[in-house]
Amino acid sequence: MELLKKRILKDGRIKDNQIIKVDGFLNHQIDINLLNEIGKEFKSLFEGEKITKIITIEASGIAIACFAAMHFNVPVVFAKKSESKNIDGAVYETTVTSFTRGKDYTVILEKRYLTSDDRILIIDDFLATGKAQQGLLDISRQAGATVAGIGIVIEKGFQGGGDKLREAGYNLQSLAIIDSMENYTVKFRE
């Protein structure tokens, strides 16, 4: 997605050749016009997939999932980090190792909001090693839901998680794939 790639080059800030900060427009401050275009792009990429729900993990996936959901006209369900005591009822539960947070955490999703009738689109801001996405796939398996697609804004191709998901047969579409950030220069996959 050219608009996104241009914005990454303009406003992304690279740390340690591994981390790119895009918090000026994607996951701390949110440029709603860009996110609307991103939502539209996901709609065109997964058109015809008969998506019934968009699934993401709190917190930084929520805004993107909402803008995508507007274009699909379906609900969003976001998996929650589990420290809250304000969850009741039966939940799906899985463990995710966070690359940026450097620790494991439990995420939960109430069973009533995801069932075997659902054809879901998993949406997230970043895909690196793919741990967060594996967590959502695990929850989807528990629910018996059909994963119709995975939509990622920025894939860090050099960390390999995306290619593993493609090899496993998932319809993964990333709007920008960064294959290298060496010498503080972003190289996108063609």
Next chain:
Amino acid sequence: MELLKKRILKDGRIKDNQIIKVDGFLNHQIDINLLNEIGKEFKSLFEGEKITKIITIEASGIAIACFAAMHFNVPVVFAKKSESKNIDGAVYETTVTSFTRGKDYTVILEKRYLTSDDRILIIDDFLATGKAQQGLLDISRQAGATVAGIGIVIEKGFQGGGDKLREAGYNLQSLAIIDSMENYTVKFRE
């Protein structure tokens, strides 16, 4: 807001006369059409306030803030819970006591995304004792930003946080104010 009140009566689930679960449409599963109407309502309530940014706290404020921001055509900035090591630069920092989580946590917001030029609208899903809002007000004070308004979806009037903010002179608008949930019956403030 009548549409919201009807939805609360239809789908809200009361626990212990204190907590109302609205996770079927507001803060776990998200009804995007309802949230769009909520965003529109906030726009009409704060029309003319020359809002430059919408501020919220992760996670459940994000979706609501995004839909409001669409109608104002301004960016959203969400304050983050601070365990992430993926934050750099100077940050505003404050401590919030969570009613639902039963503990204190630190929230941060990068200084570059909120300045004394901003006229902000603070948006959140719930207002109970007002701790989360006090945290965002503290961050706004640190930034020297002008708080042009506070927009809440559901205020639990019987916990008093909203009336304290009104007494302090804030332009607080809650789309539904629940004054009592005794005997599992929601009573809205007129």
